[in-house]
Amino acid sequence: xxxxxxxxxxxxxxxxxxxxxxxxxxxxxxxxxxxxxxxxxxxxxxxxxxxxxxxxxxxxxxx
Numbered sequence: 001x002x003x004x005x006x007x008x009x010x011x012x013x014x015x016x017x018x019x020x021x022x023x024x025x026x027x028x029x030x031x032x033x034x035x036x037x038x039x040x041x042x043x044x045x046x047x048x049x050x051x052x053x054x055x056x057x058x059x060x061x062x063x
Contacts, residue, residue, distance in 0.1 A: 012018035 010018055
């Protein structure tokens, strides 16, 4: 049985849960850093998302 971790010290319930999350996060960061695709500038992405949201709101109002 694993010893619980104090919520004041960690958001995880056990050391195993924390270790599993750390491995997952490190893998996710590594895959992201290794991704050869070019990055999309933040302003461009936000403009595209605002357009998608506006279109969805318009469709919802006319439906």
